[in-house]
Amino acid sequence: MKPLTVIGFLGSTLDASKFGPSRWNKWRPTVALTMHEDLRVDRLVLLHGTAHRRLAEHVAEDIASVSPETQVDMRVLDFRDPWDFEEVYGKLLDFARAEPFDPDEQDYLLHITTGTHVAQICLFLLTEARYLPGRLLQTQPAKRAEDGGAPGRWSIIDLDLSRYDSIATRFAVASAESTSFLKSGIDTRNAAFNRMIDEIEQVALRSRAPVLLMGPTGAGKSQLARRIYELKKAKHQIAGSFVEVNCATLKGDSAMPALFGHRKGAFTGAVADRPGLLRSADKGMLFLDEIGELGLDEQAMILRAIEDKRFLPVGADKEVASDFQLIAGTNRDLGEAVAAGAFRDDLYARLNLWTFRLPGLADRREDIEPNLDYELDRFAEREGDQASFNKEARQRYLTFAISGEASWPGNFRDLAASITRMATLSPKGRIDVDCVDKEIERLRRLWSGQADNAADILSEILSDEQMAELDLFDRVQLAETIRICRASRSLSQAGRTLFNASRMRRSSSNDADRLRKYLARFDLEWSVVNDLM
Template identity: 80%
Template sequence: MKPLVVIGFLGSTLDGSKFGPSRWNKWRPSVGITMQEDLRVDRFVLLHGTPHGRLAEYVAEDIASVSPETTIDLRRMDFKNPWDFEEVYGKLLDFARAEPFDPEVEDYLIHITTGTHVAQICLFLLTEAHYLPGRLLQTQPSRGTVSPVGEWNTIDLDLSRYDSIATRFAVASAESQSFLKSGIETRNAGFNGIIDEIEHVALRSKAPVLLMGPTGAGKSQLARRIYELKRLKHQVGGAFVEVNCATLRGDSAMSALFGHRKGAFTGAAADRPGLLRSADKGMLFLDEIGELGLDEQAMILRAIEDKRFLPVGADKESAADFQLIAGTNRDLGEAVASGIFREDLYARLNLWTFTLPGLAERREDIEPNLDYELDRFAEREGQRVSFNKEARQRYLAFAISSDARWTGNFRDLAASVTRMATLSPRGRIDVDCVDSEVARLRKLWLHANAVDDGLASLLSDEALAALDPFDRVQLAETVRICRASRSLSEAGRSLFAASRARRTSANDADRLRKYLTRFGLDWSAVAKN
């Protein structure tokens, strides 16, 4: 057997006793370790502070008397504040690094029964991290009898051997991630990876979080779920305060964010605490933070860093301790380069940045979100609506196809489901309802994405929807040239100038006429618009 080394703190209270025979009727942890019949201690490293030097020598003498084979190694370790976690951990880490441990030659037990709670925690952490290469040793007095020996057992830190613990941890982790996704079984690997990272950051950091992504990608809902998760874990006690910075303009922005004092400006009839003050001990979500003015940005930066800000018209600062989540659909890096966003604020926000993909980038998540939106409708309206099989298949086929633009992202999907559910009074969405909704979405996206290219006055909505983007750009330029020309021939010469120079003869007017005919147009219809 390899020699056994025990490392532990002297218990200034538990190891203390009056000198005399009566001390052997008391359980003293450090002495009791060396009195165990089934535990041979070859060396005992006993850590103690200078004020307890005499007690350490006293305990060492008693150990020598009951276990002559044990070498006592008294080590002095003083702390300015034994309850300062950083100081205690640092000095124990220095001790661990300096100690010539050799697990091939010796076995080690780390005694965590004695010492302050901070010292015990630090010993646990250093052992778990293998800075102290041993097992944890715990002792206690014998039950039902008075004995100086007591009882001992070791704690195995190899958690991989405990399937039930590992399973419970995995379940708890999965529940947190599912919570952030509102229970939606999302399938997109990239999005799930983002949520996994956000869950880790949310529960381990109070630093600002920046959520980027297009409008309707779910930034606001995710921010609220982060808050609710932290509240469940008792990490926040205040309110969730949300503000869309795009709605804040001029002098009212300062007042809304930082509050004002009565009489600070015309109309300030009473004190106003402001949104930052309302978020004290809670969470502040500044959506579209890129729309804030530079002055407001400067004050937000100070509020994040110093937890202090100056209300409008006040001569005394206010304080608020909140966690900030910021949302934006802007590229803040470009905004900094353009001079409309402060570089120092961007640097402060950019510690934890997560970019949420739009719905068109997560088409495999449309089906589970479809069910989620039906559940939301049922909760909101008190009526359960579902698809029939063929209607569901037809809607999903369109929704995941490239024809579905989803320019409004999840807002478009939520509105689409609400329309279909509302227009299905019998509780079943059928194929006709789906066809009508698909046509409505096509028209919605057509108008949303349309530019004034002159085609809307020439072609029907159905004809425009049937155009490939390539053909639309080409046709729009053709129409522009036609309207700037006095005749069909002049327009043809302008449009085909390069190609006609390479031919001996050309009828540009006829060529242009045939091109327009492909789209059901003629020169007179185009030229008069």
């Protein structure tokens, strides 16, 4: 056996005793660890402060009397504040680096029963990091009070977790649960997507830096951001709220007050103080979807808020603070936006530390099948009605869905809408082949461009009587308007697309209201038009 060296702190309380025969009736951990018949200590490095030199000498004398073969090497290690973690860790690290360890010739144990809790933690960390090349030694007194002077018990804690299959298995299960949580419990089959989710899980639990989620509309950025928030909250890493905003809706003079808040009287209509979205996300998470749509002024303030956790509300003369974690989403190439001068390079650099590109549904066709069941479960939760495919209908739908004929331009939104339509049109809760065939035909028509035909579009939302009353001019104009609405995520986005040229010539605009009034001429509402997507 190689010689054994034990390193530990003098216990200023546990090792103290009266300097008389009665001291042997008390369990003193430093003396006791040299009294075990099955633990031969060849050398004891006893760390102590200058103020406890007399106690250290007394303990060394008692060790010599019970274990003459143990060499006691007393080391003075003074701390200005023994509860200052930085000071204790730094001095112990200096000790470890200066000590001539030779693991090939000696074994080392780190006694963690004595010393302050801070010192014990530092010994653990330095041992785990291998600055102290040994194992942890823990001692405890005998169970019976009458055995106070007995050596008690000792045990070794090995930090090599790979040796403990049960512990390693538990860690693996916990990690798998986290990544499954991020995927909403869906058993995804795309290898590249699973690797990306594994990495996102590690980043989410170990970093508070901004995360940038890129990918096409409908790829699941918003849902993934919320799941990251819920995971961090479950791990007690975040306490505040999840605040989500679509930056495409923040345009013009309303953007700054919405994001950063305003003071009463800051502008016409500001009848009361408003905290703003960033303040609402304090201690929580802010998800800025479509961040590439923000104006350059808003981008500059967002950058300041990320870096300094402070910003100035509109109309205020004093900054406010908000400590939030940012997740940003975009379907644009921000690198190209920077080159075009539409996005600040310094903000992009700040966001680009952790960037993940979510693939569209067409690039994850193997994940369509598990998402069928997920969407049916969501329908049941939302509507209170269960729906399911019969075997032949499920197979027919999947055959079409994973084929090259299915383009899925709206990604998971298209899939969710498709499942919702079939479940809704199956009042008995059983989606049959006839229902699937109708849905496939509908998707083919929508994706092939046939739905761009004015008559096809209008016939879905207008009665024959309403169609007969429309002039050809109105039919063409209304059909194109509905097509734009279907391709847009919000009334505001559709309005900006439809009135983009004229809005540049106006000092102020409300495109959403303008579109709403246009649809009202035909007794149509945004919710009706958009539900048909």
